Amino acid sequence: MVAIKRTILGKPGERWFDFADVIVALIEFGGMNGFVRISGSSLGSLLGISQQAASKRLIKASEAGFIEKRITTMGYEFTISEKTKCQIRGFIDKIMLPLNDDKIKAVVVSGVGEGKFFLELPGYKRQFEQIYGFKPYPGTLNLKSDQNVFQVFRKYPAKIINGFRKGDRVYGLVVSYNARIYHGNEFYDCVAIFPEISRYGDDVVECIAPVNLRKKLQLKDADVVYIEPRL
Known part of the structure; x- marks a missing residue:
């Protein structure tokens, strides 16, 4: 088997912030x-640069994979x-986490x-x-x-x-947020949901994910965790 050396940091000049002027302008x-x-x-x-310099910046950013281009009849x-979007999100997360x-x-x-029952309803699941x-x-x-969780997430x-009607029953809307749960040294990104119609007060948050969160984080009743809203 041939060993492959992974590129972790990338070569100089191939980081998104080296093209921040072009990227921000394009945004x-x-x-x-x-x-x-x-x-x-x-x-x-x-x-505030020449047309020629700007065109070169666009070409270099495109060649480095930070922007994509296509030719149309209009130019x-x-x-x-997507590469740049992922890197920007990661950069924002690093800034926001300590704040x-x-x-x-x-x-x-x-x-x-x-x-x-509710999560298996096609109207919600879709x-x-x-x-x-x-x-x-x-x-x-x-x-x-002990806190008003909904007030923090708001x-x-x-x-x-969106809510919907199925037969004679009306199902209310659900307000949802990106979130992250921490348990010990583990964490998992999830979605925090606050149904319009709920049996719980604002001190309770329901969390969903593509996996069974209890099993994923090895949780049982009365375990202490931390949850935070995410952008």
Whole structure:
């Protein structure tokens, strides 16, 4: 078997922040959400450099894989690459983690067993898949805190799971947030949900993930964990 040396840090000049001027400018033009048309002259005006210099920056950023380009009948269009998006998210996480004082202490509690039923309803399950990109494990991990958990999470961007009607029954909307659970030296990213119609107060948060969180983090009732909202 041939040994492969992995590139961990990348070569000098191949880090996203070496092209931060181009990347930020492209984001300003809307390139984070798809391809946008941008010329060397318009980029140069924004960056305060010549058209030729701006065009070279676009080419180098594209060759390094930090932006993607395509040719259309109207000219070149550019977008931020997935590689860059991942690196930017990681960079933001590193900045936000020491600033985040919203880590909530909670204990694991048993629920009433309704999570499995609701998460298997197509009306909910389909939306969770579309928004978060995974099929939720049929069951919730319930955490109870001395704090008003919902009040803490409300400071962060929410994603709404719309309610629906099935037969004579109406199922309410669900407010959801990206979150992370810590237990000892382990952690797992999950989704914190706060159903519009719930048996629990604002001191309880229900958590879902593509896996059984109790098993993944080896949790039992009364175990102490920490949960924090994530961007």
